[in-house]
Amino acid sequence: MRTLKVIKIGGNIIDDATSLENFLVEFSKIEGPKILVHGGGKLATKLAEKRQVKVQVIEGRRITNAETLDIITMVYAGKINKNIIAELQKNNCNAIGFTGADGNTIVAEKRPIKEIDYGFAGDVVSVNIEVLETLLNNHITPVFCAITHDGNGQLLNTNADTIASELAIGFAKKYATELYYCFEKNGVLLDVNDTNSVVENINQETYQELLNNNVIADGMLPKLNNCFHAINQKVHKVCIGKSAMLYNQNSKFTTIQAS
Amino acid sequence: MRTLKVIKIGGNIIDDATSLENFLVEFSKIEGPKILVHGGGKLATKLAEKRQVKVQVIEGRRITNAETLDIITMVYAGKINKNIIAELQKNNCNAIGFTGADGNTIVAEKRPIKEIDYGFAGDVVSVNIEVLETLLNNHITPVFCAITHDGNGQLLNTNADTIASELAIGFAKKYATELYYCFEKNGVLLDVNDTNSVVENINQETYQELLNNNVIADGMLPKLNNCFHAINQKVHKVCIGKSAMLYNQNSKFTTIQAS
Numbered sequence: 001m002r003t004l005k006v007i008k009i010g011g012n013i014i015d016d017a018t019s020l021e022n023f024l025v026e027f028s029k030i031e032g033p034k035i036l037v038h039g040g041g042k043l044a045t046k047l048a049e050k051r052q053v054k055v056q057v058i059e060g061r062r063i064t065n066a067e068t069l070d071i072i073t074m075v076y077a078g079k080i081n082k083n084i085i086a087e088l089q090k091n092n093c094n095a096i097g098f099t100g101a102d103g104n105t106i107v108a109e110k111r112p113i114k115e116i117d118y119g120f121a122g123d124v125v126s127v128n129i130e131v132l133e134t135l136l137n138n139h140i141t142p143v144f145c146a147i148t149h150d151g152n153g154q155l156l157n158t159n160a161d162t163i164a165s166e167l168a169i170g171f172a173k174k175y176a177t178e179l180y181y182c183f184e185k186n187g188v189l190l191d192v193n194d195t196n197s198v199v200e201n202i203n204q205e206t207y208q209e210l211l212n213n214n215v216i217a218d219g220m221l222p223k224l225n226n227c228f229h230a231i232n233q234k235v236h237k238v239c240i241g242k243s244a245m246l247y248n249q250n251s252k253f254t255t256i257q258a259s
Numbered sequence: 260m261r262t263l264k265v266i267k268i269g270g271n272i273i274d275d276a277t278s279l280e281n282f283l284v285e286f287s288k289i290e291g292p293k294i295l296v297h298g299g300g301k302l303a304t305k306l307a308e309k310r311q312v313k314v315q316v317i318e319g320r321r322i323t324n325a326e327t328l329d330i331i332t333m334v335y336a337g338k339i340n341k342n343i344i345a346e347l348q349k350n351n352c353n354a355i356g357f358t359g360a361d362g363n364t365i366v367a368e369k370r371p372i373k374e375i376d377y378g379f380a381g382d383v384v385s386v387n388i389e390v391l392e393t394l395l396n397n398h399i400t401p402v403f404c405a406i407t408h409d410g411n412g413q414l415l416n417t418n419a420d421t422i423a424s425e426l427a428i429g430f431a432k433k434y435a436t437e438l439y440y441c442f443e444k445n446g447v448l449l450d451v452n453d454t455n456s457v458v459e460n461i462n463q464e465t466y467q468e469l470l471n472n473n474v475i476a477d478g479m480l481p482k483l484n485n486c487f488h489a490i491n492q493k494v495h496k497v498c499i500g501k502s503a504m505l506y507n508q509n510s511k512f513t514t515i516q517a518s
Contacts, residue, residue, distance in 0.1 A: 073342070074333035096362050101341060101345040140362060
Protein backbone atom coordinates (compact mmCIF):
# COMPACT_ATOMS: atom_id res chain seq x y z
CA MET A 1 0.00 0.00 0.00
CA ARG A 2 1.24 3.46 -0.88
CA THR A 3 1.51 6.10 1.78
CA LEU A 4 -0.52 9.32 1.63
CA LYS A 5 0.18 12.22 3.98
CA VAL A 6 -2.72 14.53 4.88
CA ILE A 7 -1.31 17.61 6.61
CA LYS A 8 -3.41 20.23 8.39
CA ILE A 9 -2.07 23.64 9.33
CA GLY A 10 -3.84 26.19 11.50
CA GLY A 11 -3.80 29.82 12.52
CA ASN A 12 -0.32 29.84 14.04
CA ILE A 13 1.14 29.26 10.56
CA ILE A 14 -1.54 30.91 8.39
CA ASP A 15 -1.54 34.20 10.29
CA ASP A 16 2.20 34.81 9.98
CA ALA A 17 3.50 35.45 6.44
CA THR A 18 7.06 34.31 7.22
CA SER A 19 5.93 31.15 9.05
CA LEU A 20 3.67 30.28 6.15
CA GLU A 21 6.37 30.91 3.56
CA ASN A 22 8.89 28.80 5.48
CA PHE A 23 6.38 26.02 6.03
CA LEU A 24 5.49 25.87 2.34
CA VAL A 25 9.18 25.56 1.39
CA GLU A 26 9.46 22.50 3.66
CA PHE A 27 6.07 21.13 2.65
CA SER A 28 7.10 21.27 -1.02
CA LYS A 29 10.08 19.01 -0.28
CA ILE A 30 7.98 16.22 1.22
CA GLU A 31 8.11 13.29 -1.16
CA GLY A 32 5.20 11.14 -2.23
CA PRO A 33 1.49 11.94 -2.47
CA LYS A 34 0.27 14.57 -0.03
CA ILE A 35 -2.73 16.78 0.64
CA LEU A 36 -2.65 20.09 2.49
CA VAL A 37 -5.61 21.35 4.54
CA HIS A 38 -5.60 24.87 5.93
CA GLY A 39 -7.74 26.69 8.43
CA GLY A 40 -8.66 30.33 8.09
CA GLY A 41 -6.73 32.07 10.85
CA LYS A 42 -7.73 35.50 12.03
CA LEU A 43 -8.20 37.07 8.60
CA ALA A 44 -11.89 36.22 8.29
CA THR A 45 -12.61 37.69 11.71
CA LYS A 46 -10.70 40.85 10.81
CA LEU A 47 -12.60 41.27 7.55
CA ALA A 48 -15.91 40.64 9.31
CA GLU A 49 -15.02 43.39 11.79
CA LYS A 50 -14.14 45.76 8.96
CA ARG A 51 -17.49 45.04 7.33
CA GLN A 52 -19.16 45.25 10.74
CA VAL A 53 -20.61 41.76 10.47
CA LYS A 54 -21.46 40.51 13.95
CA VAL A 55 -19.55 37.29 14.59
CA GLN A 56 -21.57 35.14 16.94
CA VAL A 57 -19.83 32.34 18.83
CA ILE A 58 -21.79 29.79 20.86
CA GLU A 59 -19.95 27.14 22.89
CA GLY A 60 -16.73 27.90 21.04
CA ARG A 61 -18.34 27.47 17.63
CA ARG A 62 -18.78 30.28 15.19
CA ILE A 63 -22.32 30.73 13.91
CA THR A 64 -22.18 30.98 10.13
CA ASN A 65 -24.81 33.38 8.83
CA ALA A 66 -25.02 34.18 5.10
CA GLU A 67 -22.71 37.17 5.31
CA THR A 68 -20.14 35.28 7.39
CA LEU A 69 -20.21 32.44 4.85
CA ASP A 70 -19.54 34.99 2.10
CA ILE A 71 -16.54 36.34 4.00
CA ILE A 72 -15.23 32.85 4.75
CA THR A 73 -15.57 31.88 1.09
CA MET A 74 -13.66 34.98 0.02
CA VAL A 75 -10.91 34.67 2.60
CA TYR A 76 -10.44 30.90 2.82
CA ALA A 77 -11.07 29.83 -0.80
CA GLY A 78 -9.86 33.11 -2.33
CA LYS A 79 -7.10 34.99 -0.59
CA ILE A 80 -5.51 32.30 1.61
CA ASN A 81 -5.94 29.30 -0.68
CA LYS A 82 -4.78 31.00 -3.89
CA ASN A 83 -1.77 32.64 -2.27
CA ILE A 84 -0.74 29.24 -0.90
CA ILE A 85 -1.10 27.74 -4.39
CA ALA A 86 1.04 30.50 -5.96
CA GLU A 87 3.69 30.01 -3.28
CA LEU A 88 3.73 26.22 -3.78
CA GLN A 89 4.17 26.70 -7.54
CA LYS A 90 7.15 28.93 -6.78
CA ASN A 91 8.60 25.98 -4.82
CA ASN A 92 7.97 23.61 -7.73
CA CYS A 93 5.14 21.87 -5.96
CA ASN A 94 2.31 21.61 -8.48
CA ALA A 95 -0.89 22.21 -6.54
CA ILE A 96 -4.59 22.85 -7.10
CA GLY A 97 -6.86 24.57 -4.60
CA PHE A 98 -10.06 22.86 -3.47
CA THR A 99 -13.24 23.39 -1.58
CA GLY A 100 -15.43 20.32 -1.10
CA ALA A 101 -17.56 21.63 -3.99
CA ASP A 102 -14.64 21.37 -6.43
CA GLY A 103 -14.74 17.95 -8.04
CA ASN A 104 -17.66 17.19 -5.68
CA THR A 105 -14.94 15.96 -3.30
CA ILE A 106 -16.60 16.60 0.07
CA VAL A 107 -20.36 16.61 0.45
CA ALA A 108 -21.80 17.82 3.75
CA GLU A 109 -25.24 18.47 5.20
CA LYS A 110 -26.30 21.62 6.95
CA ARG A 111 -26.16 20.92 10.65
CA PRO A 112 -29.72 20.28 11.88
CA ILE A 113 -31.20 22.96 14.13
CA LYS A 114 -31.65 21.69 17.69
CA GLU A 115 -31.00 24.05 20.61
CA ILE A 116 -28.61 26.06 18.46
CA ASP A 117 -28.91 27.11 14.82
CA TYR A 118 -25.33 26.99 13.55
CA GLY A 119 -26.39 28.51 10.24
CA PHE A 120 -24.36 27.42 7.19
CA ALA A 121 -22.21 24.90 9.05
CA GLY A 122 -21.77 21.52 7.36
CA ASP A 123 -21.23 18.04 8.76
CA VAL A 124 -19.42 15.78 6.29
CA VAL A 125 -21.57 13.12 4.62
CA SER A 126 -19.23 11.71 1.98
CA VAL A 127 -15.75 12.06 0.52
CA ASN A 128 -15.20 11.26 -3.17
CA ILE A 129 -11.57 10.48 -3.79
CA GLU A 130 -11.56 9.60 -7.53
CA VAL A 131 -10.63 13.05 -8.85
CA LEU A 132 -8.10 13.59 -6.08
CA GLU A 133 -6.52 10.23 -6.76
CA THR A 134 -6.17 11.10 -10.45
CA LEU A 135 -4.40 14.32 -9.50
CA LEU A 136 -2.14 12.61 -6.94
CA ASN A 137 -1.18 10.06 -9.59
CA ASN A 138 -0.17 13.03 -11.77
CA HIS A 139 2.02 14.46 -8.98
CA ILE A 140 -0.39 17.25 -8.16
CA THR A 141 -1.07 18.25 -4.57
CA PRO A 142 -4.64 19.17 -3.62
CA VAL A 143 -4.88 22.04 -1.12
CA PHE A 144 -8.16 22.20 0.79
CA CYS A 145 -9.74 25.10 2.61
CA ALA A 146 -12.45 24.56 5.21
CA ILE A 147 -15.47 24.78 2.91
CA THR A 148 -17.78 21.99 1.72
CA HIS A 149 -21.08 21.93 -0.17
CA ASP A 150 -24.43 20.19 0.16
CA GLY A 151 -24.68 19.06 -3.48
CA ASN A 152 -27.68 21.33 -3.90
CA GLY A 153 -25.85 24.57 -4.63
CA GLN A 154 -25.11 25.59 -1.05
CA LEU A 155 -21.56 26.10 0.21
CA LEU A 156 -21.05 25.22 3.88
CA ASN A 157 -18.45 26.02 6.52
CA THR A 158 -16.78 22.89 7.91
CA ASN A 159 -14.07 22.63 10.54
CA ALA A 160 -10.61 22.20 8.96
CA ASP A 161 -9.58 19.45 11.43
CA THR A 162 -12.66 17.50 10.32
CA ILE A 163 -11.89 18.04 6.63
CA ALA A 164 -8.39 16.67 7.20
CA SER A 165 -9.58 13.60 9.12
CA GLU A 166 -12.41 12.86 6.67
CA LEU A 167 -9.97 13.04 3.74
CA ALA A 168 -7.55 10.72 5.55
CA ILE A 169 -10.43 8.32 6.29
CA GLY A 170 -11.68 8.55 2.69
CA PHE A 171 -8.31 7.45 1.37
CA ALA A 172 -7.68 4.78 4.04
CA LYS A 173 -9.00 1.93 1.89
CA LYS A 174 -6.48 2.58 -0.86
CA TYR A 175 -3.54 4.21 0.91
CA ALA A 176 -1.73 3.87 4.22
CA THR A 177 -2.89 7.36 5.25
CA GLU A 178 -0.95 9.43 7.75
CA LEU A 179 -2.71 12.42 9.27
CA TYR A 180 -0.60 15.31 10.61
CA TYR A 181 -2.13 18.03 12.76
CA CYS A 182 0.31 20.93 12.99
CA PHE A 183 -0.38 23.33 15.84
CA GLU A 184 1.53 25.54 18.26
CA LYS A 185 2.54 22.83 20.76
CA ASN A 186 4.89 19.85 20.66
CA GLY A 187 1.97 17.44 20.94
CA VAL A 188 0.24 15.97 23.97
CA LEU A 189 2.07 17.17 27.08
CA LEU A 190 2.16 15.42 30.48
CA ASP A 191 2.72 18.83 32.04
CA VAL A 192 1.12 21.79 30.24
CA ASN A 193 3.90 24.05 31.54
CA ASP A 194 6.73 21.83 30.27
CA THR A 195 6.96 21.88 26.45
CA ASN A 196 9.34 18.92 26.59
CA SER A 197 6.99 16.60 28.48
CA VAL A 198 5.71 15.17 25.22
CA VAL A 199 3.86 11.86 25.24
CA GLU A 200 5.47 10.35 22.18
CA ASN A 201 3.06 7.49 21.58
CA ILE A 202 -0.56 6.98 22.44
CA ASN A 203 -2.77 4.02 21.60
CA GLN A 204 -6.27 3.05 22.69
CA GLU A 205 -5.05 1.54 25.98
CA THR A 206 -2.60 4.23 27.02
CA TYR A 207 -5.17 6.89 26.06
CA GLN A 208 -7.57 5.41 28.59
CA GLU A 209 -4.83 5.51 31.25
CA LEU A 210 -4.07 9.16 30.46
CA LEU A 211 -7.77 9.97 30.70
CA ASN A 212 -8.10 8.12 34.01
CA ASN A 213 -5.11 10.02 35.40
CA ASN A 214 -6.59 13.34 34.25
CA VAL A 215 -3.40 14.14 32.34
CA ILE A 216 -5.00 15.43 29.15
CA ALA A 217 -5.65 19.17 29.04
CA ASP A 218 -9.29 20.03 28.34
CA GLY A 219 -8.41 21.76 25.08
CA MET A 220 -6.78 18.59 23.78
CA LEU A 221 -9.81 16.34 24.33
CA PRO A 222 -11.78 17.19 21.13
CA LYS A 223 -8.54 17.04 19.14
CA LEU A 224 -7.70 13.59 20.50
CA ASN A 225 -11.22 12.29 20.05
CA ASN A 226 -10.97 13.42 16.43
CA CYS A 227 -7.64 11.54 16.13
CA PHE A 228 -9.09 8.32 17.52
CA HIS A 229 -12.12 8.65 15.27
CA ALA A 230 -9.67 8.63 12.34
CA ILE A 231 -7.70 5.70 13.79
CA ASN A 232 -10.93 3.73 14.27
CA GLN A 233 -11.71 4.35 10.60
CA LYS A 234 -8.43 2.72 9.49
CA VAL A 235 -6.21 5.78 9.24
CA HIS A 236 -2.70 4.36 9.69
CA LYS A 237 -1.43 6.93 12.19
CA VAL A 238 -2.11 10.46 13.38
CA CYS A 239 0.67 12.80 14.47
CA ILE A 240 0.16 16.03 16.37
CA GLY A 241 2.85 18.61 17.08
CA LYS A 242 4.64 21.59 15.61
CA SER A 243 5.05 21.58 11.83
CA ALA A 244 8.75 20.83 12.37
CA MET A 245 7.68 17.20 12.99
CA LEU A 246 7.34 16.93 9.21
CA TYR A 247 10.94 17.76 8.38
CA ASN A 248 13.09 18.02 11.53
CA GLN A 249 14.16 14.59 12.71
CA ASN A 250 14.94 15.91 16.19
CA SER A 251 11.48 17.32 16.65
CA LYS A 252 9.31 15.76 19.35
CA PHE A 253 5.65 15.10 18.68
CA THR A 254 2.83 12.74 19.60
CA THR A 255 1.97 9.74 17.43
CA ILE A 256 -1.42 8.12 17.82
CA GLN A 257 -1.87 4.59 16.53
CA ALA A 258 -4.35 1.79 17.01
CA SER A 259 -1.87 -0.36 18.92
CA MET B 260 -10.09 16.00 -33.77
CA ARG B 261 -12.35 16.35 -30.74
CA THR B 262 -14.17 19.60 -30.15
CA LEU B 263 -13.55 21.71 -27.05
CA LYS B 264 -15.78 24.63 -26.15
CA VAL B 265 -14.28 27.53 -24.19
CA ILE B 266 -17.10 29.77 -22.97
CA LYS B 267 -16.62 33.19 -21.41
CA ILE B 268 -19.34 34.98 -19.46
CA GLY B 269 -19.18 38.57 -18.26
CA GLY B 270 -20.83 41.01 -15.91
CA ASN B 271 -24.30 40.91 -17.48
CA ILE B 272 -24.65 37.29 -16.34
CA ILE B 273 -22.41 37.33 -13.23
CA ASP B 274 -24.09 40.33 -11.63
CA ASP B 275 -27.61 38.91 -11.76
CA ALA B 276 -28.25 35.87 -9.57
CA THR B 277 -31.18 34.60 -11.68
CA SER B 278 -29.36 35.07 -15.00
CA LEU B 279 -26.35 33.22 -13.60
CA GLU B 280 -28.48 30.38 -12.24
CA ASN B 281 -30.35 29.99 -15.55
CA PHE B 282 -27.13 30.15 -17.54
CA LEU B 283 -25.49 27.45 -15.41
CA VAL B 284 -28.48 25.13 -15.93
CA GLU B 285 -28.04 25.46 -19.71
CA PHE B 286 -24.24 25.34 -19.52
CA SER B 287 -24.44 22.06 -17.59
CA LYS B 288 -26.39 20.47 -20.45
CA ILE B 289 -23.74 21.22 -23.09
CA GLU B 290 -22.22 17.93 -24.15
CA GLY B 291 -18.56 17.22 -24.67
CA PRO B 292 -15.48 18.82 -23.11
CA LYS B 293 -15.94 22.45 -22.06
CA ILE B 294 -14.23 25.15 -20.03
CA LEU B 295 -15.97 28.11 -18.41
CA VAL B 296 -14.24 31.47 -17.91
CA HIS B 297 -15.90 34.17 -15.86
CA GLY B 298 -15.22 37.83 -15.31
CA GLY B 299 -15.73 39.58 -12.01
CA GLY B 300 -18.69 41.85 -12.56
CA LYS B 301 -19.40 44.72 -10.23
CA LEU B 302 -18.86 42.85 -6.96
CA ALA B 303 -15.15 43.64 -6.69
CA THR B 304 -15.80 47.34 -7.24
CA LYS B 305 -18.56 47.30 -4.61
CA LEU B 306 -16.31 45.61 -2.06
CA ALA B 307 -13.48 48.02 -2.85
CA GLU B 308 -15.86 50.91 -2.19
CA LYS B 309 -16.96 49.37 1.10
CA ARG B 310 -13.33 49.02 2.12
CA GLN B 311 -12.63 52.50 0.78
CA VAL B 312 -9.92 51.27 -1.58
CA LYS B 313 -9.42 53.83 -4.32
CA VAL B 314 -10.04 52.16 -7.68
CA GLN B 315 -7.90 53.85 -10.29
CA VAL B 316 -8.79 53.42 -13.95
CA ILE B 317 -6.46 54.67 -16.71
CA GLU B 318 -7.52 54.41 -20.35
CA GLY B 319 -10.29 52.00 -19.41
CA ARG B 320 -7.98 49.68 -17.54
CA ARG B 321 -8.15 49.15 -13.82
CA ILE B 322 -4.88 49.71 -11.98
CA THR B 323 -4.29 46.73 -9.73
CA ASN B 324 -2.58 47.78 -6.51
CA ALA B 325 -1.89 45.23 -3.75
CA GLU B 326 -5.17 45.85 -1.96
CA THR B 327 -7.18 45.70 -5.18
CA LEU B 328 -5.49 42.39 -6.04
CA ASP B 329 -6.50 41.08 -2.61
CA ILE B 330 -10.10 42.04 -3.22
CA ILE B 331 -10.09 40.57 -6.72
CA THR B 332 -8.64 37.32 -5.40
CA MET B 333 -11.31 37.12 -2.72
CA VAL B 334 -14.23 38.00 -4.98
CA TYR B 335 -13.23 36.28 -8.25
CA ALA B 336 -11.49 33.14 -6.96
CA GLY B 337 -13.49 32.93 -3.73
CA LYS B 338 -17.07 34.11 -3.78
CA ILE B 339 -17.94 34.04 -7.50
CA ASN B 340 -15.91 31.00 -8.55
CA LYS B 341 -16.92 28.75 -5.66
CA ASN B 342 -20.60 29.62 -5.87
CA ILE B 343 -20.51 28.79 -9.59
CA ILE B 344 -18.86 25.45 -8.77
CA ALA B 345 -21.50 24.61 -6.13
CA GLU B 346 -24.26 25.53 -8.59
CA LEU B 347 -22.73 23.38 -11.36
CA GLN B 348 -22.52 20.40 -8.98
CA LYS B 349 -26.20 20.87 -8.25
CA ASN B 350 -26.80 20.56 -12.01
CA ASN B 351 -24.69 17.38 -12.18
CA CYS B 352 -21.85 19.12 -13.96
CA ASN B 353 -18.67 18.06 -12.16
CA ALA B 354 -16.44 21.13 -12.07
CA ILE B 355 -13.25 22.40 -10.46
CA GLY B 356 -12.39 26.06 -9.96
CA PHE B 357 -9.12 27.42 -11.31
CA THR B 358 -6.89 30.43 -11.25
CA GLY B 359 -3.83 30.27 -13.50
CA ALA B 360 -1.82 29.36 -10.40
CA ASP B 361 -3.80 26.15 -9.88
CA GLY B 362 -2.04 23.35 -11.71
CA ASN B 363 0.34 26.05 -13.01
CA THR B 364 -2.11 26.33 -15.89
CA ILE B 365 -1.60 29.98 -16.90
CA VAL B 366 1.71 31.74 -16.30
CA ALA B 367 1.82 35.49 -16.85
CA GLU B 368 4.34 38.27 -16.38
CA LYS B 369 3.69 41.52 -14.60
CA ARG B 370 3.04 44.13 -17.26
CA PRO B 371 6.23 46.19 -17.70
CA ILE B 372 6.06 49.78 -16.46
CA LYS B 373 6.21 52.24 -19.36
CA GLU B 374 4.10 55.41 -19.20
CA ILE B 375 1.61 53.68 -16.92
CA ASP B 376 2.25 51.34 -13.99
CA TYR B 377 -0.64 48.89 -14.17
CA GLY B 378 0.42 47.31 -10.88
CA PHE B 379 -0.33 43.60 -10.50
CA ALA B 380 -1.68 43.11 -14.01
CA GLY B 381 -0.40 40.06 -15.87
CA ASP B 382 0.16 39.39 -19.58
CA VAL B 383 -0.08 35.69 -20.41
CA VAL B 384 3.23 33.97 -21.17
CA SER B 385 2.26 30.30 -21.32
CA VAL B 386 -0.68 27.94 -20.97
CA ASN B 387 -0.09 24.41 -19.69
CA ILE B 388 -2.92 22.15 -20.75
CA GLU B 389 -1.78 18.76 -19.38
CA VAL B 390 -3.67 18.88 -16.07
CA LEU B 391 -6.74 20.39 -17.72
CA GLU B 392 -6.71 17.70 -20.38
CA THR B 393 -6.58 15.00 -17.72
CA LEU B 394 -9.61 16.54 -16.03
CA LEU B 395 -11.52 16.95 -19.31
CA ASN B 396 -10.84 13.29 -20.08
CA ASN B 397 -12.41 12.50 -16.71
CA HIS B 398 -15.54 14.54 -17.58
CA ILE B 399 -14.63 17.39 -15.28
CA THR B 400 -15.18 20.99 -16.30
CA PRO B 401 -12.52 23.55 -15.34
CA VAL B 402 -13.95 26.95 -14.37
CA PHE B 403 -11.48 29.83 -14.60
CA CYS B 404 -11.57 33.21 -12.95
CA ALA B 405 -9.49 36.11 -14.23
CA ILE B 406 -6.38 35.51 -12.14
CA THR B 407 -2.97 34.20 -13.23
CA HIS B 408 0.42 33.92 -11.51
CA ASP B 409 4.03 34.68 -12.38
CA GLY B 410 5.47 31.36 -11.22
CA ASN B 411 7.36 33.22 -8.52
CA GLY B 412 4.62 33.38 -5.90
CA GLN B 413 2.80 36.42 -7.22
CA LEU B 414 -0.85 36.30 -8.28
CA LEU B 415 -1.75 38.66 -11.13
CA ASN B 416 -4.96 40.15 -12.52
CA THR B 417 -5.55 39.20 -16.15
CA ASN B 418 -8.44 40.15 -18.42
CA ALA B 419 -11.04 37.35 -18.61
CA ASP B 420 -11.42 37.68 -22.41
CA THR B 421 -7.67 37.10 -22.70
CA ILE B 422 -7.78 34.08 -20.38
CA ALA B 423 -10.52 32.56 -22.54
CA SER B 424 -8.68 33.17 -25.83
CA GLU B 425 -5.32 31.96 -24.46
CA LEU B 426 -6.96 28.74 -23.20
CA ALA B 427 -8.62 28.20 -26.60
CA ILE B 428 -5.26 28.83 -28.31
CA GLY B 429 -3.45 26.53 -25.87
CA PHE B 430 -5.79 23.66 -26.74
CA ALA B 431 -5.89 24.37 -30.49
CA LYS B 432 -3.14 21.85 -31.31
CA LYS B 433 -5.07 18.96 -29.82
CA TYR B 434 -8.71 19.99 -30.12
CA ALA B 435 -10.92 21.80 -32.61
CA THR B 436 -11.44 24.64 -30.14
CA GLU B 437 -14.50 26.85 -30.26
CA LEU B 438 -14.42 30.10 -28.33
CA TYR B 439 -17.71 31.66 -27.21
CA TYR B 440 -17.85 35.23 -25.88
CA CYS B 441 -21.20 35.77 -24.20
CA PHE B 442 -22.13 39.40 -23.72
CA GLU B 443 -25.21 41.64 -23.70
CA LYS B 444 -25.59 42.03 -27.48
CA ASN B 445 -26.52 39.69 -30.30
CA GLY B 446 -23.05 39.96 -31.79
CA VAL B 447 -21.54 42.39 -34.29
CA LEU B 448 -24.32 44.74 -35.44
CA LEU B 449 -24.45 46.62 -38.76
CA ASP B 450 -26.58 49.21 -36.99
CA VAL B 451 -25.93 49.73 -33.28
CA ASN B 452 -29.57 50.72 -32.78
CA ASP B 453 -30.96 47.60 -34.45
CA THR B 454 -30.40 44.47 -32.35
CA ASN B 455 -31.41 42.31 -35.30
CA SER B 456 -28.81 43.71 -37.71
CA VAL B 457 -26.41 40.91 -36.78
CA VAL B 458 -23.47 40.14 -39.04
CA GLU B 459 -23.70 36.37 -38.91
CA ASN B 460 -20.32 35.52 -40.38
CA ILE B 461 -17.04 37.38 -40.48
CA ASN B 462 -13.76 36.22 -41.93
CA GLN B 463 -10.47 38.01 -42.56
CA GLU B 464 -11.67 39.52 -45.85
CA THR B 465 -15.14 40.62 -44.79
CA TYR B 466 -13.65 42.03 -41.57
CA GLN B 467 -11.47 44.32 -43.65
CA GLU B 468 -14.52 45.47 -45.62
CA LEU B 469 -16.44 46.18 -42.43
CA LEU B 470 -13.49 48.17 -41.12
CA ASN B 471 -13.18 50.12 -44.38
CA ASN B 472 -16.89 50.94 -44.25
CA ASN B 473 -16.61 52.11 -40.62
CA VAL B 474 -19.37 49.69 -39.61
CA ILE B 475 -17.75 48.31 -36.47
CA ALA B 476 -18.59 50.19 -33.26
CA ASP B 477 -15.51 51.41 -31.39
CA GLY B 478 -16.25 49.24 -28.36
CA MET B 479 -16.21 46.12 -30.56
CA LEU B 480 -12.76 46.72 -32.02
CA PRO B 481 -10.64 45.31 -29.15
CA LYS B 482 -13.07 42.36 -28.86
CA LEU B 483 -12.78 41.58 -32.57
CA ASN B 484 -9.01 42.00 -32.60
CA ASN B 485 -8.92 39.50 -29.74
CA CYS B 486 -11.11 37.12 -31.79
CA PHE B 487 -8.86 37.34 -34.85
CA HIS B 488 -5.79 36.84 -32.69
CA ALA B 489 -7.35 33.53 -31.59
CA ILE B 490 -8.30 32.61 -35.18
CA ASN B 491 -4.74 33.35 -36.33
CA GLN B 492 -3.50 30.98 -33.63
CA LYS B 493 -5.57 28.09 -35.02
CA VAL B 494 -8.69 28.41 -32.90
CA HIS B 495 -11.38 26.78 -35.03
CA LYS B 496 -14.06 29.46 -34.64
CA VAL B 497 -15.07 32.28 -32.33
CA CYS B 498 -18.70 33.14 -31.62
CA ILE B 499 -19.90 36.32 -29.98
CA GLY B 500 -23.45 37.02 -28.87
CA LYS B 501 -25.90 36.51 -26.05
CA SER B 502 -25.46 33.31 -24.04
CA ALA B 503 -28.62 31.98 -25.73
CA MET B 504 -26.40 31.25 -28.76
CA LEU B 505 -25.16 28.22 -26.82
CA TYR B 506 -28.53 26.53 -26.46
CA ASN B 507 -31.23 28.35 -28.46
CA GLN B 508 -31.12 27.34 -32.12
CA ASN B 509 -33.09 30.43 -33.17
CA SER B 510 -30.63 32.79 -31.54
CA LYS B 511 -28.65 35.09 -33.81
CA PHE B 512 -24.95 35.66 -33.19
CA THR B 513 -21.71 36.41 -35.01
CA THR B 514 -19.31 33.64 -36.01
CA ILE B 515 -15.72 34.52 -36.83
CA GLN B 516 -13.68 32.06 -38.84
CA ALA B 517 -10.48 32.15 -40.84
CA SER B 518 -12.29 31.76 -44.14
